Amino acid sequence: MPDTVKPHRPIIITGASRGIGAATARLAAERGYSVCVNYLRSRAEAEAVVDEIESLGGAAFAFRADTSVEAEVRDLFDATAGRFGGIEALVNSAGIMGGPTRLDGLSAQEMVRLFEINVFGCILCCREAVRRMSTGNGGKGGSIVNVSSVAATNGSSGERVHYAASKGAVNSFSVGLSREVAREGIRVNLLSPGLTRTALNPPERLARLEGTVPIGRVAEPAEIARGILWLLSAEADYCVGANVVMSGGR
Template structure:
């Protein structure tokens, strides 16, 4: 059976690295994006070029699909597109997420909190729901795997910077544990990775492009991480090598 993967937020950073590595390992990949159309299609093009062809049989090797995962109708459209173009889903990486400008809690407003939790929490729940409906043996599926991208912020708290983001990732940790137990007997494994200080453009969106350089001296390994290092852990959790692993977390944070 073909391996079919959805990577949310797949146009950049950890998502893009995961999409490329998954394609190398035989997955047909849906690269979901919100605004970065050119970047998402660039990931698809790189997958096609690396594989030497655009199609495997009558199915594409990779597609790019725009969808705001915080909106239920768009999540439904995203997964329906995958059904039609790639075939039965076997894996999901809940990677899409946002953070906003560095602020203390006493400087936050409800609008910001709603944006962060809609993208980071509601979106992951909706995508997990649709994945379960396709993969669970309860619904006639053949099983599969979900990997949620959390953050070490969930246990460090990100004081003075992103407590709201950290709290949203704490919710992802709870989703991982609870969903893993719900669907373990239905052929689905659910795990998470917790990246630390990784070189991606998310730090620029938070107002500090060089944040990794500032904080890396506090990391036991004395360096930031690369997106591909996170992708490698994600692909292990998706693979049959992790067949007895569910409800688990891999911290990819240099010992932080």
């Protein structure tokens, strides 16, 4: 693939080497986006996503960046802008769950790392996107979707209250940011999945909890990706600060 490609709806998807992020990267490419597949450790998986996109005629590249590190976030956005000519959209999908354990079994180190990635990483990426997208900063506008979780409202008691708290923070931040930049051409929204078949959810957990889902099954990453792409699309151009819940009724 050449070093540069013709700009065509450039998008950054964090945590895109697997799960919801990877499914979103594939669907975004299918719908005409040029995709930066961000990853932290899973280089081979990220490159496999890129290979799949390119094999179907799409444009993509993989870029390693820890989204909780300011300098690496800046490099991520610089690399994407240099490759594709700008940034039109951002999906913050990178995250960890921690646990499972009760609060009294958590270490401070685990709590700090979880908030670094789930909360500060999301905020840092949004800040860099706003700096580039905002019409007030000379940008052309854009769209941001932050991937949250129904845990933010149900609390995930008994196994991951710290994860639920981190997603609650993402929700509050996203609503505030959406109002801050709405008149600068940027739409910020949330997508909150329920139980989804990803590496973050071990098979035994899915089997244990699947019966609690009213629709009777867990979600597949591709289903969640469709919700994310809808929020990015023109069909959702009046959605600002919305939280689309895709939980099968759970």
